[in-house]
Amino acid sequence: MIAETVCSAVxxxxxxIAAVTAYRKRFLAAARLAAYSLVPLGLVMTGAVEWVVDTAFSPTAxxxxxxxxxxxxxxxxxxxxERRTGGTRKERRAAKAAARREAVAPAASAPSLGQSTRATPAPTPAAQPKPKAAASEDFSDIEAILKKHGI
Structure with a gap:
């Protein structure tokens, strides 16, 4: 009885408050406040509040x-x-048995390392690697960049 009274008063x-908000010409906020205000009244009318109160004070609940x-x-x-141990005993036994069995065609999944049958084209002169420059030439570029920035 008290819960229903409190919900009705709210x-x-x-x-x-929604009426005062509407008086201030904030109709969208007033409509939203009215909607929120009608929720407790609807819960009282449907009997949900009584059910919740009965449940909250019931030791059996x-x-x-x-x-x-x-x-x-x-x-x-x-x-x-189960996650930590990897499943049940039957599942673990089945996994161990599957690991012991050899594949039907073990060489089928292995990559072929032998000579290929197609002819490989000769590398073009542009594709040939250039000889490596001396180490001092590599560092001279870096030194020039550092000097440019005053380092």
Missing amino acids: SVAGLG WAGFGVLGAAWLIFMVTRAV
Whole structure:
């Protein structure tokens, strides 16, 4: 009874604030406030508030929530253990047996390292690598850049 009264009072106060907001020509905000204000009144009228109050003060309901929590906890622990150990015993045995078995065609997945049958074209002069420049030439470019920046 008290919860229904409080929800009704909250709805009336919200509708009053919405009326003041509409008076200030902020109609969109006033409509939004009115919508929020009508929610507690609708919950009272549908009986949802009474159900929530009865559930909140019921020891049987709290015991039920405790049982549900324990079931959830057990479920999560078993999932974590199963992931850590790699599954059930049957699954582990099947995985070990599959690892022991040899592939049907072990050479089928191995890459061929032998000579290819197609002819390789001769490299063009542009594609041939240029001889390496001396180490001092490489550093001279770097020195020029550093001197340009005053380093």
